Amino acid sequence: MIEPELARRFIEQVTQFTEYNINIMDENGVIIASRDPGRIGTYHEVADRIVKGTGDVIVIRDDRMFPGVLPGINMAIMHEGRKEGVVGVTGDPDKIRDVAMITRMAMEAMLKYEKQQESIRLRRSRKEHFINLLTQVEFASPTEIRGIARQLEYEESLVRVPILCRIKSFDTDPGAASRKGLDDRNGRNDRNGRNDSSSDPSFPPHSDLQQVVDALRRGKGHHSQDLSFILDETHILVFKTIRADSRHSFVDYRREIGDYLEYILRWLRERKTAAVFYIGTLQNSFSQYYYAYRHCKWLESHVGEPGEIEFFMDHLKEYFRTLVPRQELQRVFHVCETMLDKSTAKQFSEMTAALEETNYNLTKAAQMLYVHKNTLVYRYNKMKDFLGIDPLESSQDRTFLELLHLYLKK
Secondary structure (H helix, E strand, O other): OOOHHHHHHHHHOOOOOOOEEEEEEEOOOEEEEEEEHHHHHOOOOHHHHHOOOOOOOEEEEOOOOOOOOOOOOEEEEEEEOOEEEEEEOOOOOOHHHHHHHHHHHHHHHHHHHHHHHHHHHOOOOOOHHHHHHHOOOOOOOHHHHHHHHHHHHHOOOOEEEEEEEEEOOOOOOHHHHHOOOOHHHHHOOOOOEEEEEEHOOOOOOOOOHHHHEEEEEEEEOOOOOOOOOOOOOEEEEEEEEEEOOOOHHHHHHHHHHHHHHHHHHHHHHHHOOOEEEEOOEOOHHHHHHHHHHHHHHHHHHHOOOOOOEEEEEHHHHHHHOOEEEEEEEEHHHHHHHHHHOHHHHHHHHHHHHHHHHHOOOOOHHHHHHHOOOHHHHHHHHHHHHHHOOOOOHHHHHHHHHHHHHHHHHH
């Protein structure tokens, strides 16, 4: 997986030495960095084909071959035999071949270096290696994970939920990322099960982020079995234990998380520091922590205006929609798209978004769109007549409209 920030920095560096347009696409065929900012976040069909296909290179000589894809050369970005993404260089393929090859080599070298540095940082201790296996290795050996967990005295059967904290406005210590990620066992637990690392002479000097970690550990219900780590200059990850027994239902975990974060939120506000806490999915198997962490990362990248606390379970519909391949949507809705002019398609899409947001309440949707209700009713009836559906009356028609909206957005 190529991090967007790495791709952005690469584009900034490379474009100093060439005038060709360069795009970097991730493993889903989405442009994550480009010399043309307007293309970031858009789908690139050729890149998707490369990642999912057997070939490593696709040369485009005619822009009619793939709609929206200009002539050029697109090559897989490889790391340890795996396709991590695609780099594309726009231009006459016969003239840019050498540029494309050098660009790919440079990206692969940068990616390799970054991953090596990350590995060095995260494997300085057994604890860091443990969190690396849980969050960075999709198919890590369960035997290895459980072996390290036993050495660290972490119980696998406990229910935990990942909490990813992103500091939005904090003058972080540049050296924080190079220091150790620290879990709760670096310090001593008091009689309430909380961690008191400040009294440990082996504890590293406090950075700004370390102070946040310490404040988290002072929260209500912090337990010695909680795992907390500094990931980088702006992120902290906690795998928080959740009570889940006959006396405590799963439905109460939101309140438990709220109580746990109450202190740190107040502490941050007092210091005029903005932060977001992304809450992933409940897990009781170390092998599933990787995906629970990815759920937090998905929230971070897809929730446009997050509150202080965002729960993954509140965004399930949007999450599963992102898993639908564009090719499948195209096979269903391509004809609908060709029959809609751009203005009508945009109008249908905006109306659908407002209806979804307001649970298909016409009055509230009209207010959201800043139009009179009668105007919205007119547009709605126009859509009904064109598509032959009535989402207000049929859940199946709602599904059809929402998937069409998803296709038009992509």
